[in-house]
Amino acid sequence: MRGSGFALATPGSVCDDPRVSVPGWIVDTPTKLVRLAIVLAGLGLGVIAYRVQIDNLNILGPFTTPTRAWAIVTVAWAFLFAGLVAWTRRPGNFVGPLMLAAGFALLLRQLRYSHDPLLFTVFFALGELAYALVGHSVLAYPSGRVTDRAERALVKAGYATVLIVPLVTLFFYDATKPLLFFDPTPRSSQLLVSGSAQMVELLQKGLVIWLYGVLATLFIVLILRRLVSATPRARRILAPLLLAAVAIALRAVFECVFTFVDRPFAYDYVFWWQIVAFIALPLALMAGLLRARLAQATVGDLVLELEMTEPQGIRDALARALGDPTLEVAFWLPERREFADAAGRPVELPEGGGRAVTKLDQDGEPVAALIHDPSLLDEPELVRAAGAAARLALQNARLQAEMRAQLQKVQESRGRIVAAADDERRRIERDLHDGAQQRLVALALQLRIAQRRPGEHADPEVDRLLAAAVDELQAAVNELRELARGVHPAILTEEGLAAALDSLASRSPLPVSLEVLDARLPPEVEATAYFVACEALANVVKHAEASKATISAWRQNGSLMIEVEDDGIGGARTEDGSGLRGLTDRVEALGGRLTIQSPVGGGTRIVGEIPCAS
């Protein structure tokens, strides 16, 4: 994503450091070799951890049995398994590696029971680290980062406690009294400074109270706080944390009971619940992470879906893919320098207030902004991927919109050209009638008067010439009238399509039957339909060798349909006459279609489909 020119900006109010420094090796999926090494190490350490418990703690009977030893190893394996799967499927998310570390720490922790002085010293000092890692994994879920200030403080306090207190304990442990949670066999601290059994007991009990009393309680409180303040979407994702709270609570009760009650009556019961809870916890965290990963997989579908989506549908598709029904999409309007919703209303981007904003940029210019549930910021990869898909779709939609607008303009101008041509034809028709035709009639009348003048021109030759001139003028008037009708029939303007087609049919040398709707339509529609019929009928008369023709006009799906059919020889093609070609142009200029069916020997059928709003 980086370097592609696409930038994702997250607001600082929700996330302390969006460019969190995750080590590079975590971003990549672990190689097969690494995974094999982890599995082998886990199995080997598991067996060792089991042996250490059996060999060093078995004398206490109820506290350590082979079943319990295996149960403790199984908890560690659950963390290793969940951590490995999460790391593999969600590379870049820190929770997986944290769970892996917790798993190994849980196994290594058992080495502190060893009687070997060095092993005892090292792993007594580091043993409790396992629980700090478990707590860290939980608090880092689901984003992989601990972002809340209180939670960060708690994690730091946890690490500090588990690293300092056992270490200090080793300074005072001189094996005069058995350690708590240990078998009575004395072990030797390699770090002994000054022996004090009292101090050791104080530190050990203090650790239990501090770690399992105070910090665990704080941990539970913080988790509950997170759940309570979460949006519904976030709550679904945070559900595994509830399990964590239960696990920690059980663990805390267990440790306290074990530390301060001599012969705990409920010990057995609590131990097993704790084991079940601690096995379930990593698996739940893993499932939560994989669910988010599944959401990322739907981003793939999103790309396909968006490709076929109108701009208004982009929001819905994104909301589905991100699992956030509250998602809003604001589109950047470059000319207005502001964001707007799909309907074009200006949108004010919220700052804080329970909403988060992710801006989608292209080469430094905003494309859109997603206004969404803040919990989505925990899954930046998901938002990035969905955003990238949406950005493509939005650009696509914008290009489409621009193209449609252009097309619309062209279509409109074609329509205007047709309308202008029609107006011009009407004007010419009127000029022919009222100009030339009228003059010819007046002239002919003058000649007629001259012809009728008695006496003066008794010459029959003159009379014959005048009569011929009048006839000639009459013929000229008729031709002119025909010409004007061809330019634009007055009857079409005055009385509409049905009357004009009636008149056309009645002048045709061929028997023409009509089936024409009787309604007035927009003038350009009527004129186009008329000229289609006129040209088609002229072609029938000239080329088709038909015995009859039919003209039909009807309305269908908001269009005027005009059809001319004959029983002639067929074989007509658009390319043959510029007449049909011109008609096609004219019909298409109004957004319509002209189809010609003319099988050789099977008659010709010309159908014009002319959209008309009214």
Added chain:
Amino acid sequence: MRVVIAEDSVLLREGLARVLGESGFEVVAQVGDATELRRAVRRTKPDVAIVDVRMPPTQTDEGAQAAKEIRAEHPEVAVLVLSNVVEARVALELFSERPEGFGYLLKDRVLEIDDFLESVRRVAGGGTAIDPDVVIQLVGRRRAHDPLEELTPREREVLGLMAEGRSNRGICEKLFVSPKTVETHVNSIFLKLGLALAPDDHRRVLAVLAFLRS
């Protein structure tokens, strides 16, 4: 017979006036637009007004509008409308319920001077003169279950001439047949179209036009 001529083409107007004047009509006014026409009719109370459909200033239908007003305000004044082009709708609108004393002709019909004068006289006498082209359009109109289909070609011809406003004698002259034959055709037509036989020419025209318009 007193005539007012409203025609914006001076050449044609003068020609008409001359033809009419030489044929015993008294041309009491010659005007070039609709306003003058109304004034002239009011002033001179002619027997007939000959009116061009299109006149200044808009050259659309001032003449037709003026003709309509004259027919409404002065029922005793016959109106003969002249047009350069057949507009059946305009014609129908003008004679609407009352074809008596009304005519609608193409302008070049004036070239057949005798025929034209006959039409003027007929209209002035309360008769009707409808241009054959208008009649063709009316007769040619398609109807559901067209009763005109039942007419013979000759009967259609006679029907057309009746619609033009011609009397039986006029039809005889036009078709070169005997009055008896015309009578037979007319009876047959009225029977086929289911019309009641009218006692006079005016009523007959009315019946035929009413039928054609329906």
